[in-house]
Amino acid sequence: MKQLPGIAVSFLLLMNTAAAQTKLSTGWYRASVTRPDAAQLIFNVEVTDKNKQAVLYIRNGSERLQVDDIKQKGDSVFIDMPFFESSFKLKIQPDQSLTGLWVKGTSTKNLELPVVFTYGVKERFHVSSAAKENISGRWKVDFTGLPLLNFSKRAHLLPEHS
Numbered sequence: 754m755k756q757l758p759g760i761a762v763s764f765l766l767l768m769n770t771a772a773a774q775t776k777l778s779t780g781w782y783r784a785s786v787t788r789p790d791a792a793q794l795i796f797n798v799e800v801t802d803k804n805k806q807a808v809l810y811i812r813n814g815s816e817r818l819q820v821d822d823i824k825q826k827g828d829s830v831f832i833d834m835p836f837f838e839s840s841f842k843l844k845i846q847p848d849q850s851l852t853g854l855w856v857k858g859t860s861t862k863n864l865e866l867p868v869v870f871t872y873g874v875k876e877r878f879h880v881s882s883a884a885k886e887n888i889s890g891r892w893k894v895d896f897t898g899l900p901l902l903n904f905s906k907r908a909h910l911l912p913e914h915s
Contacts, residue, residue, distance in 0.1 A: 775828040777807050778849040783874035786855045787867045795877050798870060841868060848872060 782798040797812035807825075809832060811818040822833040830851060832841040843853035851870035856863050 775825075775845050777823070777825055777830055777845065777851075778872060779807075780873060781875040782851070782870040782872055783877065784868060784870045789866070797875065797877055843868070843870065 777800060779800045779802050782800065784796050784798050786794040788794065799810040799812060801808050801810070803821075806821065807823045809820040809823060811820060818836065820832060820834055822835065824831045828845045830841070830843040830845060830853075832843070834840055838858040840856050841851075841853060842856060843851040845851060849872040851868075851872075853868055854865045855868045856865050
């Protein structure tokens with residue numbers, strides 16, 4: 754009978770450790786949504802703590818879109834986006850990354866695409882070497898005479914002259 758308090762304390766410590774591992778971690782994530790054609794939509798996510806509530810910021814370049822409708826149940830995280838008529842259904846992984854689905858509402862059915870939020874990665878794209886050309890500045894895209902589908906493969910980029 755004297756072992757019962759020790760067992761109870763050990764159980765509580767184990768449960769507390771498990772709960773700590775399933776808390777949504779604050780910090781940077783690199784999110785990647787995989788489209789049906791296997792192309793990836795990549796953006797950054799910053800998770801902060803505001804008044805003891807998780808707040809998420811979708812980062813795309815200088816854009817910073819706030820998302821605060823975040824619910825967590827165990828190791829599951831549900832994020833309802835205030836834009837794009839979409840949500841994320843995620844599971845916290847042991848390395849604090851998140852895996853799951855991006856759900857986009859459409860007029861006929863929901864579109865569900867796999868998504869991975871890699872924890873601790875702040876940059877959108879890995880840069881392995883310095884740029885070979887400087888393409889900064891303003892550019893004009895001329896779509897004249899091009900079909901609307903697959904235009905990105907055939908568009909001619911022209912420097913804009915002001």
